[in-house]
Amino acid sequence: MQIPAYLVNEQFDDRYFDVVNALDEAQQIYFSNNHLLERIQERAAAGSRFIIGETGFGAGRVVVSLLEYLEKSGLKNVLIEYHSVELHPMSPERMHDILDGFKERAGAEINTLIEAYRRMDITMPGWHCVSVEKAFGTIELNLWIGEALEMVEALEKPCDAWFLDGHSPKKNPSIWRPELMAEIGKKTVRDGTCSTFTVSSSVRNALGEAGFTLQKLPGCGGKKEVLQGTRR
Ligand SMILES: C[S@@+](CC[C@H](N)C(=O)[O-])C[C@H]1O[C@@H](n2cnc3c(N)ncnc32)[C@H](O)[C@@H]1O
Numbered sequence: 001m002q003i004p005a006y007l008v009n010e011q012f013d014d015r016y017f018d019v020v021n022a023l024d025e026a027q028q029i030y031f032s033n034n035h036l037l038e039r040i041q042e043r044a045a046a047g048s049r050f051i052i053g054e055t056g057f058g059a060g061r062v063v064v065s066l067l068e069y070l071e072k073s074g075l076k077n078v079l080i081e082y083h084s085v086e087l088h089p090m091s092p093e094r095m096h097d098i099l100d101g102f103k104e105r106a107g108a109e110i111n112t113l114i115e116a117y118r119r120m121d122i123t124m125p126g127w128h129c130v131s132v133e134k135a136f137g138t139i140e141l142n143l144w145i146g147e148a149l150e151m152v153e154a155l156e157k158p159c160d161a162w163f164l165d166g167h168s169p170k171k172n173p174s175i176w177r178p179e180l181m182a183e184i185g186k187k188t189v190r191d192g193t194c195s196t197f198t199v200s201s202s203v204r205n206a207l208g209e210a211g212f213t214l215q216k217l218p219g220c221g222g223k224k225e226v227l228q229g230t231r232r
Contacts, residue, residue: 014171016058018221026065028220030163033228034193049079053159056166057086059098060113067109070136078137085144085151089122152183164196178206185210188231195228
């Protein structure tokens with residue numbers, strides 16, 4: 001199938017995501033495979049926050065999918081601290097165009113994300129933070145504009161879950177390099193998790209070295225298998 005040009009990140013000659021089922025894909029790979037709902041629910045009951053790290057903010061599709069997932073969950077009093085990094089931030093107009101295909105399903109969530117994104121000055125490198133209030137609670141959206149390793153090193157608190165979504169390892173090996181995976185391992189709580197769409201052996205080796213116990217799980221869309229890890 002011909003990939004629409006607007007979905008391709010010209011910096012890496014790779015698409016941001018699979019256009020057909022990208023919201024469902026995020027829900028399976030990043031949320032269900034990490035038992036996110038149960039874990040977030042436990043934190044909400046205890047009145048504490050759940051911290052997520054993401055490599056590759058892109059068009060924010062994972063955030064849209066997370067907003068939709070939490071809206072539908074019926075959970076209340078949720079507090080998510082979401083940290084994502086992006087080396088080449090796109091304009092809000094391009095984000096709008098890329099996400100437009102999901103507007104029937106998640107129009108309100110897309111508007112929420114783009115409104116929050118517009119509140120950040122993406123011409124400035126470094127840390128940007130915007131809070132989003134929804135019926136389920138609050139997402140504190142932290143966008144780090146710059147190189148992924150710099151963000152991970154700068155994180156003050158370890159994450160509960162990592163969403164690794166930085167283009168295919170063939171097209172963009174730098175975002176999977178062992179040095180970065182090791183830092184992600186250090187910035188993960190005990191029994192914290194990571195997940196990704198790739199089962200490439202170089203990624204599995206680097207995550208294994210970083211302290212994650214890994215398993216391959218059934219994939220979705222065009223992917224036969226995906227990867228999930230738990231920090232031991
Ligand atoms: C597959 S896309 C992410 C898609 C995104 N999660 C979404 O749902 O829309 C990968 C992103 O990682 C960014 N990226 C690639 N290498 C990076 C690096 N070394 N540091 C920070 N961001 C990087 C790319 O610019 C791209 O936007």
